[in-house]
Amino acid sequence: MNVNEDIRARLVRLISVDGKQLGILPVQQALRVAREEGFDLVEVAPDSDPPVCRIMDYGKFKYETSKRDQEARKKGRVFQIKEIKLRPHTGEHDLGFKIKNLRKFLEKKNRVKVSVYFRGRELAHTEMGYELLQNIAEEIQDEATVEQPPKKEGRNSISMVVVPK
Secondary structure, eight states: OOHHHHHHHTEEEEEOTTSOEEEEEEHHHHHHHHHHHTOEEEEEETTSSSOEEEEEOHHHHHHHHHHHHHHHHHHSOOOOEEEEEEOTTOOHHHHHHHHHHHHHHHHTTOEEEEEEEOOGGGGGGHHHHHHHHHHHHHHTTTTEEEEEEEEEETTTEEEEEEEEO
8 A cells, every 4th residue: 555545545525414515634634523513423435435424413313213213113014914723624604704704804904824724534635625725715805815825734734825905
């Protein structure tokens, strides 16, 4: 590194509190200007030539960015996945009740996982579970779309995921 590059490395482009450029100054002088105004010197673009520094209240800046992030998280919708569990021999009335709850979940903009669980000898007739899930998908097709078609999960269950339209 020669002397010219060493001097250039110590120079920074200074921007005031109100956004006006104060010119290219040595780092020590930029620090002095920031302290005289009662603020901090913050490097905002270290890769540019010369690096860009801004005079600002760093504590206030950090506080405002954390508040902005907190507000964005609050406004961001957290999708909740609800689950409806069925058996292959679920009665017609019970099935209607489960579908009614499924519709309530979809109205609240929740994803719903519909699962059919098998026990014992029912495992030999998994096609009944696929039929049941297909029937449910057809019944709610005007309110929801099937995001994940029915598929076997593990040994004892078949699931599908539906999302509101």
